[in-house]
Amino acid sequence: MQWQQVCENKYLENLPFKIELxxxxxxxxxxxxxxxxxxxxxxxxxxxxLMKQAGLTFPECAIQTSDNVKVADVVWCSEARFNQIxxxxxxxxxxxxxxxxxxxxxxxxxxxxxxxxxxxxQAEEVWLCDSKGHIKFYNQQGELPQSLxxxxxxxxxxxxx
Numbered sequence: 235m236q237w238q239q240v241c242e243n244k245y246l247e248n249l250p251f252k253i254e255l256x257x258x259x260x261x262x263x264x265x266x267x268x269x270x271x272x273x274x275x276x277x278x279x280x281x282x283x284l285m286k287q288a289g290l291t292f293p294e295c296a297i298q299t300s301d302n303v304k305v306a307d308v309v310w311c312s313e314a315r316f317n318q319i320x321x322x323x324x325x326x327x328x329x330x331x332x333x334x335x336x337x338x339x340x341x342x343x344x345x346x347x348x349x350x351x352x353x354x355x356q357a358e359e360v361w362l363c364d365s366k367g368h369i370k371f372y373n374q375q376g377e378l379p380q381s382l383x384x385x386x387x388x389x390x391x392x393x394x395x
Contacts, residue, residue: 237296237303237324252294255302264339270307273335273363276391277308281331284386288313289330296324297332299351306332306352310383328355331383335363359383367391
C-alpha cells in the first residue's frame with residue numbers, strides 16, 4: 235500500500251490510532267492515550283513559545299523514510315522546509331526537529347530505529363519523550379544535554395511548564 239492510498243481511504247478516516255506503513259507497505263496502527271495527546275499539546279506550546287527561528291510546530295507529520303512512512307508525534311519545521319513539503323502526502327525531507335512520545339507499546343529498539351530513520355531523512359534533531367514527560371535530545375552525533383535548536387526547552391514537560 236502507498237501512503238496516498240492510506241490518506242484517501244475512507245475506511246481509515248477518523249480512527250483513534252496513529253497509522254504508519256512498514257517497509258512492506260503494511261499498515262501499522264498504534265492507539266493513542268490521553269497522556270500521549272497531552273504531551274503532544276504541551277510540546278507544541280513550548281516549542282512555539284521558545285523557538286526563536288521562524289517556522290511551524292505541528293503534530294502527526296508523515297515522513298517518507300527508507301522504511302516507508304513514519305509519523306512523528308510532533309515536529310518543528312522551518313519556513314523553507316515547510317514550503318518544500320507542504321503539498322506532499324508524506325514529507326520527502328524530514329522537518330528539522332522530529333519528536334516521538336514513547337508509549338507502552340513502543341520498544342527501545344523501535345525508537346532507536348525511528349530516530350535513525352528521521353536522521354537519514356535529514357532531521358537535525360530527534361527528541362524522545364517518555365511516559366513521565368522526560369525528554370532526551372539527539373542529533374546525528376548522539377545524545378545532547380539539551381536541544382541545540384531550542385536550548386531553553388525543558389528536560390521534562392509537565393502541566394507547570
